[in-house]
Amino acid sequence: MTDVAREVGVTAKTVSRVLNDDGPVAVETRERVMAAVRKLGYQPNLMARNMRVGARDAAVGLIIPEMGNPFFGTVAGGVESAVRARGLTLIVGSSSETAELEQSLIATFLARRVSALMIVPSAAGDHRHLRTERVAGLPIVFLDRPAVGLRADSVVSANREGARAGVAHLVAYGHRRIGFVGDQPATLYTRRERFLGYRDALGRAGLPFDRALVETGHDQEAAAHATLRLLELADPPTALFAANNLASMGAVLALSRAGRRDVALVGFDDLPLAEVLDPPLTVVAQDPAGMGAVAAQLVLARLDGDRSRARRSLVPTRLLPRGSGELPPPPR
Amino acid sequence: MTDVAREVGVTAKTVSRVLNDDGPVAVETRERVMAAVRKLGYQPNLMARNMRVGARDAAVGLIIPEMGNPFFGTVAGGVESAVRARGLTLIVGSSSETAELEQSLIATFLARRVSALMIVPSAAGDHRHLRTERVAGLPIVFLDRPAVGLRADSVVSANREGARAGVAHLVAYGHRRIGFVGDQPATLYTRRERFLGYRDALGRAGLPFDRALVETGHDQEAAAHATLRLLELADPPTALFAANNLASMGAVLALSRAGRRDVALVGFDDLPLAEVLDPPLTVVAQDPAGMGAVAAQLVLARLDGDRSRARRSLVPTRLLPRGSGELPPPPR
DNA sequence: TTGACATATGTCAACGTTGACATCAGCCGT
DNA sequence: ACGGCTGATGTCAACGTTGACATATGTCAA
Numbered sequence: 001m002t003d004v005a006r007e008v009g010v011t012a013k014t015v016s017r018v019l020n021d022d023g024p025v026a027v028e029t030r031e032r033v034m035a036a037v038r039k040l041g042y043q044p045n046l047m048a049r050n051m052r053v054g055a056r057d058a059a060v061g062l063i064i065p066e067m068g069n070p071f072f073g074t075v076a077g078g079v080e081s082a083v084r085a086r087g088l089t090l091i092v093g094s095s096s097e098t099a100e101l102e103q104s105l106i107a108t109f110l111a112r113r114v115s116a117l118m119i120v121p122s123a124a125g126d127h128r129h130l131r132t133e134r135v136a137g138l139p140i141v142f143l144d145r146p147a148v149g150l151r152a153d154s155v156v157s158a159n160r161e162g163a164r165a166g167v168a169h170l171v172a173y174g175h176r177r178i179g180f181v182g183d184q185p186a187t188l189y190t191r192r193e194r195f196l197g198y199r200d201a202l203g204r205a206g207l208p209f210d211r212a213l214v215e216t217g218h219d220q221e222a223a224a225h226a227t228l229r230l231l232e233l234a235d236p237p238t239a240l241f242a243a244n245n246l247a248s249m250g251a252v253l254a255l256s257r258a259g260r261r262d263v264a265l266v267g268f269d270d271l272p273l274a275e276v277l278d279p280p281l282t283v284v285a286q287d288p289a290g291m292g293a294v295a296a297q298l299v300l301a302r303l304d305g306d307r308s309r310a311r312r313s314l315v316p317t318r319l320l321p322r323g324s325g326e327l328p329p330p331p332r
Numbered sequence: 333m334t335d336v337a338r339e340v341g342v343t344a345k346t347v348s349r350v351l352n353d354d355g356p357v358a359v360e361t362r363e364r365v366m367a368a369v370r371k372l373g374y375q376p377n378l379m380a381r382n383m384r385v386g387a388r389d390a391a392v393g394l395i396i397p398e399m400g401n402p403f404f405g406t407v408a409g410g411v412e413s414a415v416r417a418r419g420l421t422l423i424v425g426s427s428s429e430t431a432e433l434e435q436s437l438i439a440t441f442l443a444r445r446v447s448a449l450m451i452v453p454s455a456a457g458d459h460r461h462l463r464t465e466r467v468a469g470l471p472i473v474f475l476d477r478p479a480v481g482l483r484a485d486s487v488v489s490a491n492r493e494g495a496r497a498g499v500a501h502l503v504a505y506g507h508r509r510i511g512f513v514g515d516q517p518a519t520l521y522t523r524r525e526r527f528l529g530y531r532d533a534l535g536r537a538g539l540p541f542d543r544a545l546v547e548t549g550h551d552q553e554a555a556a557h558a559t560l561r562l563l564e565l566a567d568p569p570t571a572l573f574a575a576n577n578l579a580s581m582g583a584v585l586a587l588s589r590a591g592r593r594d595v596a597l598v599g600f601d602d603l604p605l606a607e608v609l610d611p612p613l614t615v616v617a618q619d620p621a622g623m624g625a626v627a628a629q630l631v632l633a634r635l636d637g638d639r640s641r642a643r644r645s646l647v648p649t650r651l652l653p654r655g656s657g658e659l660p661p662p663p664r
Numbered sequence: 665t666t667g668a669c670a671t672a673t674g675t676c677a678a679c680g681t682t683g684a685c686a687t688c689a690g691c692c693g694t
Numbered sequence: 695a696c697g698g699c700t701g702a703t704g705t706c707a708a709c710g711t712t713g714a715c716a717t718a719t720g721t722c723a724a
Contacts, residue, residue, distance in 0.1 A: 001710065011674055016712060024671050041464040046443040047379040047389065048710035051679050057379065059423070067412055068621065073405030080399055080426055089440055091391070091423045094412055108421055111378040132373040249605060256608040271605065273581060276588040278610045289400065333680060343704055348682060356701050380680035383709050 001044070007036040019044060050113065059089040060116040060299060061109030064143075065097040071245055071269060071288050072120065075143060078292020079118060086300055088115065099124040106130070116299045120144045123188045127152070139302035141295045145189040146312065153302070155295040155313040157286045159190055159268075162317030163197025163241070164204075166266040166284040169319060170239040171205040175264060175329050178202070179213045179230040179237035181247045183223050186216060194243045194268055213237055223250020224257070231258060238329035239264035245271060252277060264327040268317075275322055282325025285318045333376070339368040351376060382445070388470075391421040392448040392631060393441030396475075397429040403577055403601060403620050404452065407475060410624020411450060418632055420447065431456040438462070448631045452476045455520045459484070471634035473627045477521040478644065485634070487627040487645040489618045491522055491600075494649030495529025495573070496536075498598040498616040501651060502571040503537045507596060507661050510534070511545045511562040511569035513579045515555050518548060526575045526600055545569055555582020556589070563590060570661035571596035577603060584609060596659040600649075607654055614657025617650045 005012045010029065017023045018033040025033075036042075050057055060083050064072040072094075080090045091114060095102035102122045109117060116139040121127065127142075128149040134140055140147075142154040170178050180198050182191050195214075202209055212233060215226035223246055230237055231254070240263060242248040248267030255263055267274075267283045274281035294313050337344045342361060349355045350365040357365075368374075382389055392415050396404040412422045423446060427434035434454045441449060448471040453459065459474075460481040466472055472479075474486040502510050512530050514523050527546075534541050544565060547558035555578055562569055563586070572595060574580040580599030587595055599606075599615045606613035626645050 012710080013675080013712075014673060016710095017673085020712085022712085023673090026672060029672080043439070043442045045383070045445060045710055046440075047445060048383050048679090049712075051377070051380050051383060051681095051709095052711040052713085054679060067409030068402070068406045070400070070402040070405060073402060073408075074400045076405075076424075077399030077426065080424070081428075084425070089423065089444075090425065091421065092408075092412070093416070093421065094409065096413075107375070108378075110375045112421075113377060113379060252605065252608050273584065273603065273605050273609065276584050277605065277608065344680080345682075345705080346703060348680095349703085352682085354682085355703090358702060361702080377680055380709090381682075383679095383711095384681045384683085386709060 001042065003040055004033065004036045004042050007040065008032045056113045056115045058087060059091050059112070059114050060118060060296075061091045061093070061105070061112070061114040062118045063093050063095055063102055063105050063109075064120045065095055065122060067092070067094045069245075070272075071286070074288035075120070075292040078289035079296045080292075082293045082296030083299070095120075095122045097122045099126070115303060116140070118143055118295055118299060119147075121147060123185050139299045141298050141302075143291060143295050151310045153295075153298050153310050153312070155291050155298065155315060157190070157291065158314045158316050159193035160197040160200065161314075162284040162286075162319075163194035163243070163268060164201045165197075165317070165319050166268060166282075166325070167198050167201035167241050168205070169282070169321070169325055170241065170264055170266055171201060171207065173239075173264065173326055173328055175237075175239035176207055177210070177213065177235065177237040177239070178207075179215065179227075179240045180243065181223055181226050181230070181240055181251050182214070182216045182243040183218050183226075183247045183250070184216075184244070185218075191243060198241055198243075217247070217250055220246050220250045220253065223247040224254040225250075227251045227254035228258065231255075231260065231263070237263070239325075239327075240266075242267040245269040248281065248283070252281065262327065262330055264325055264329070266325040270320065274320075277324070279324045279327065280322035282322045283320050285320050287315055287317075291315045333374065335372055336365065336368045336374050339372060340364045388445045388447045390419060391423050391444070391446050392450060392628075393423045393425070393437070393444070393446040394450045395425050395427055395434055395437050395441075396452045397427055397454060399424070399426045401577075402604075403618070404476075406620035407452070407624040410621035411628045412624075414625045414628030415631070427452075427454045429454045431458070447635060448472070450475055450627055450631060451479075453479060455517050471631045473630050473634075475623060475627050483642045485627075485630050485642050485644070487623050487630065487647060489522070489623065490646045490648050491525035492529040492532065493646075494616040494618070494651075495526040495575070495600060496533045497529075497649070497651050498600060498614075498657070499530050499533035499573050500537070501614070501653070501657055502573065502596055502598055503533060503539065505571075505596065505658055505660055507569075507571035508539055509542070509545065509567065509569045509571070510539075511547065511559075511572045512575065513555055513558050513562070513572055513583050514546070514548045514575040515550050515558075515579045515582070516548075516576070517550075523575060530573055530575075549579070549582060552578050552582045552585065555579040556586040557582075559583045559586035560590065563587075563592065563595070569595070571657075571659075572598070574599040577601040580613065580615070584613065594659065594662055596657055596661070598657040602652065606652075609656070611656045611659065612654035614654045615652050617652050619647055619649075623647045 001012050005015045093105040118141050120143045127147045140152050146154040184191050217223035217226040242251045270283045270285040333344050337347045350362050425437040450473050452475045459479045472484045478486040516523050549555035549558040574583045602615045602617040
């Protein structure tokens with residue numbers, strides 16, 4: 001900036017005025033400044049500006065467990081377009097689902113003076129330490145899973161209700177033995193909630209809960225094996241409920257490999273090619289982009305001074321019957 | 333920091349020394365400082381630090397067309413883990429495939445003094461204006477598509493070779509009329525390259541090129557319609573080559589809807605559930621995470637002072653025969 | 665002509681941090 | 695006892711920018 005000023009023969013302050021449309025500047029001066037700016041390829045230094053005006057950085061930090069997972073990618077996309085509409089930049093980090101990385105990312109973001117934090121917490125995390133920041137008025141919103149040890153805004157899917165609806169759907173088609181394929185640590189919020197929904201649905205239908213019908217795998221292949229184990233039971237399930245996208249893919253994979261087109265399946269979270277599968281996959285669809293957008297709106301409201309109590313936003317799910325969930329149980 | 337200093341009864345400089353493990357500090361002082369840091373929840377201000385030391389921000393900016401697209405999401409993931417391993421933070425923005433947004437994101441990133449820029453250029457972009465920054469030594473790497481009007485590093489898939497191999501694969505199975513389903517503007521680099529690969533393969537096999545066999549759609553549904561148009565030709569193709577993931581999904585969709593299991597299909601870019609499709613989808617797989625990682629390595633090398641000429645890195649593709657690409661043409 | 669006022673620009677300090685250099689106390693060897 | 699060294703801390707200025715306030719020039723009404 002000083003360079004530009006020297007080039008034009010004015011003070012830095014005048015250049016600043018031109019660039020920020022602050023105070024009065026003679027038309028001719030303005031033009032000469034702009035010319036110099038272009039000539040020198042000057043870029044204002046946001047860091048210095050922020051420091052001077054004591055403002056936080058016009059960026060929000062988002063922490064997700066994994067960028068590769070389309071679910072989180074889409075969430076991030078939803079957040080990004082919403083915050084960008086307000087001139088904010090998005091900074092993303094992925095925690096690889098570990099509390100340590102999450103911690104260090106939070107520290108980095110705080111050191112960068114982001115305007116807000118959005119976090120999809122890792123399974124093992126604890127967010128007590130963020131209390132100071134929250135009190136200081138930094139908007140913090142948790143996504144997909146609520147905070148642990150901290151009263152803060154969160155935006156989550158209607159996991160329990162959705163899972164209940166999905167399982168009830170299978171029950172309605174006559175299934176009485178319904179397997180549950182989960183992945184991730186069983187302590188994970190979403191896993192727990194969906195499992196509760198599963199049990200709710202069984203309970204409401206007067207069906208017994210059988211521990212043997214619950215299997216877990218931490219990735220697609222593991223979920224496939226989990227599914228296989230269920231199919232090989234002496235008294236196997238006639239229908240399956242897969243608790244997330246990886247579990248669904250694993251289940252689809254296992255059923256396909258085993259050549260079993262007679263087992264009903266409902267997955268939680270939609271898949272891109274669900275409708276061309278054989279049979280087309282019935283899912284309880286989430287709205288990841290919507291979740292991101294809702295969370296971003298919350299953040300923006302907080303930035304605008306909304307100081308109301310922390311709230312939890314439930315993003316509804318939608319049952320999309322496509323075929324796999326409408327297969328009847330085999331006649332006995 | 334001043335607060336911490338006051339609390340302990342020392343100067344800010346001493347606190348700085350403790351925090352940066354700079355110069356000698358008495359053990360007792362160090363402990364008292366650390367205690368005060370914890371007590372006050374002090375977070376160093378990275379912006380001020382960067383400004384003082386005149387360093388660029390320890391962040392690299394990445395611009396992708398769309399966060400929701402798993403291809404770019406995975407690329408971003410590859411970049412992120414590589415740069416984080418070096419203590420750098422990733423800032424992401426999406427350009428929605430428009431030159432304007434791309435421009436404004438670049439400006440924002442430059443104003444933030446990122447250490448490096450990584451760009452998946454939008455179709456219409458022009459990067460001449462980045463010449464100044466490149467000369468100034470800012471590492472700039474283009475991903476998936478090369479820069480326009482600028483000599484800069486780029487990392488791209490072996491599009492032409494991959495497409496050629498995919499189409500040659502179909503030829504090897506006896507196909508003589510092979511349709512091309514592309515999406516995006518036909519001017520897009522990847523689209524062009526893959527199309528050239530397609531023509532190469534035809535030429536090498538001595539097959540005529542038929543303009544009627546080339547169709548385009550800009551998203552999944554459009555690609556499905558494009559596919560349908562091909563199938564309805566008087567002299568329809570017996571095999572299809574889909575030039576990217578959306579085109580593949582569209583083609584799969586269309587074939588499935590039309591109940592056509594006799595048309596061979598090879599897609600460019602792998603899909604999550606490719607192997608459970610019916611028939612399982614043969615693809616020319618790209619390595620998005622690998623691309624991101626390679627690009628990040630390039631950036632890191634540049635940051636380490638590598639001043640060699642701009643280079644273009646080709647990331648190889650891999651043909652994964654799964655069934656759909658090995659269907660023979662119907663006997664005539 | 666005066667002074668009140670608007671316009672155009674300049675001066676200075678400060679944001680939080682850290683390099684360069686200064687200060688001071690204690691200890692060593694001679 | 696003295697110079698020199700080491701360790702521990704302090705002082706000051708500067709990074710690039712902008713708020714607060716000052717200055718200079720011109721315009722216009724009384």
